[in-house]
Amino acid sequence: MLAQLPTLGKDEYREGLMWDPECLENAAMVSHTTGTTGRVTWRHRTRAEAAVIAKLFGSRPDLREDPRFGISIRYNRHGMEMPVPGVGTMVPVSLSEDVDVRQVLELLQVGCVLHGVRRHPSVLAGGGMDVAIIARAIVEAGFADAAARIDRVLVGGHLPKAIRATVERALPQATISGHYSLAEVFGGASSLPDGSGYLTEAHVIAEVLDDDDAPTPEGSFGELTLTEVFPFVQAQPVIRYRTGDIVECLPCEEPWRVRFRWWGRRAHSLRDRDAWVLGEGPLADALLAEPLVARQLHRGQLSASSATIGYPLVDRIEGSDGEVAGFAIGVRRDPWHLGPHLDRLLGGIRRAASSERPGAGSLVLYRTDDQRLAPPDGVVPEGRAVPL
Secondary structure, three states, X not given: OHHHOOEEOHHHHHHHHOOOHHHHHOEOOEEEEOOOOOOEEEEOOEHHHHHHHHHHHOOOOOOOOOOOEEEEEEOOOOOOEOOOOOOOEEEEEOXXXXXXXHHHHHHHHHOEEEOOEEEOOOEEEEEHHHHHHHHHHHHHHOOHHHHHHOOEEEEEOOOOHHHHHHHHHHOOOOEEEEEEEEOOEXXXXXXXXXXXXXXXXXXXXXXXXXXXXXEOOOOOEEEEEEEEOOOOOOOOOOOEEEEEEEEXXXXXXXXXXXXXXXXXXXXXXXXXXXXXXXXXXXHHHXXXXXXXXXXXXXXXXXXXXXXXXXXXXEEEEEOOOOOEEXXXXXXXXXXXXXXXXXXXXXXXXXXXXXXXXXXXXXXXXXXXXXXXXXXXXXXXXOOEEEEO
């Protein structure tokens, strides 16, 4: 049945299904028109699709009531916060200025009165780097009581091992769980308890497909593809949606669900012919193990910034065919004088790469003292080139 559905990536979805006249004529609901021409820019499910999904889903799942109280860090001052299903009361906060960090610390330490009862947050949710900044601020402020109250941390997106360790040291009582999600599909995947990967949620049908839309076997790499079957959301037509994320397919015995290890975005992963060689996830874990690698400056306007705990300063090197040919990595020392550090760094990267195509791709190490700067896509900086 799935093979009969359209299999589309983001660009094809936008240009094809959203604006297709026949699809729009039969849509159950249409929204997001342009302000000048009135052209429809988003196609929702058709009535027929909605009826099929309602039959497939059966009845609405129970939503367990959770009385806990938590803090959800917004992506920016006016951006959305991470949705947290199953957690009772979440207060959205931003981290735009130092005063915002102090207010978060005050809320953690003092709590607030809800329905006549003083409550202290026990859940912290947000992007991995934002959670790490708050965790470090808690330690620096000496708020041991506040740290002990946090029993659950929810992180959106990939959390590198080194940054996860920072959060674990600061919040030793907390269970850290990650959530893979995307705007186009209601539902995603939750991290496995041992942190080895993710398991897709029950209300999406998940597949890992190769370039020919065929399922990839366990232990192989492919593109995560989701078909949304949640009946109470009209946003996604019934299609197989290619997410743009390359994952490693792990063993899973549950029908229509997938266990996977996130490898990286397709547009930022190194490929050699038909084999995926190195992705953002394994590369970040390898680079963060070496202190000499420069870090991206996240929330640089804050005094408690991430210069020492941020993501590695790395960018893609574009080949003549537009695909990723290698990676440019910023380091804090002249790359020609790294000595034994270079062997350790390269050894970690090579161990993180796939064994399917050893030696494919290249690396360029360049010195930078400014974590704000990275070479633009397609520009190879001056530095030391070494084979992967």
